[in-house]
Amino acid sequence: MAKKIFDFEAEFKLGIDTVDGEHAQLVDMLNTVHSLIGEGKKEEAQLYFCQTLSNYVDEHFANEEQFMASIDFPQLDEHKRVHENFKRTIQDIIPLIASYNDDAFRKALTDTYTWILTHIGKTDRKYAKFYLTKVS
Numbered sequence: 001m002a003k004k005i006f007d008f009e010a011e012f013k014l015g016i017d018t019v020d021g022e023h024a025q026l027v028d029m030l031n032t033v034h035s036l037i038g039e040g041k042k043e044e045a046q047l048y049f050c051q052t053l054s055n056y057v058d059e060h061f062a063n064e065e066q067f068m069a070s071i072d073f074p075q076l077d078e079h080k081r082v083h084e085n086f087k088r089t090i091q092d093i094i095p096l097i098a099s100y101n102d103d104a105f106r107k108a109l110t111d112t113y114t115w116i117l118t119h120i121g122k123t124d125r126k127y128a129k130f131y132l133t134k135v136s
Contacts, residue, residue, distance in 0.1 A: 005034040005113070014128035019067060022060045022124045023120050030054065030112060034130050050098050053112065056086055064124075071134060073127045082123065086115055 006012070008027040013020050029052050036045035061083040069074045089111055096104035 004031045006031060006116060010070060014120075014124060015132055016067075016128055019124070019128070022056075022063060023124075026060070026120075027116065029056065029071060029110075030116065034039065042102075042105075043100060046097050046100060049105070049108065050094050052107075054090055054094050057090055059070070059086065068127050071127070071131050073130055074127065079123070079127070082119065086111075086119070 006027045008020075008024045012023055012027060014023070029048075033045045033049050036042070036048060065076065065080055065083065068079060073079070090108070093104050093108045093111075097108055
């Protein structure tokens, strides 16, 4: 198995068990895609990406938005807009990837890697900090 591209525990853990569990799933999915590509199984990686990511995004964003609403996070509407933009990007590109469009696959991977780094790594830390301050 190829080296993992992300280390969830070291890079992205927020300290909220339910959210961390879902974020870890996304990181695991991308690590799996990375491993498949490293093993020369690009078509399998594309199929796996298409089958897992769109379902994950819909479910996770709904759960995350519900959590933010439950803690009265003041930037919820802004966060929802960011989620909608990413969902739309993924929904638009999945059919291209499913037809084995290599450029679309590269773009989707770049967008998703960037999402993990900027959204989970930075943006989600805002509501985590808000929540952890509130409960301590």
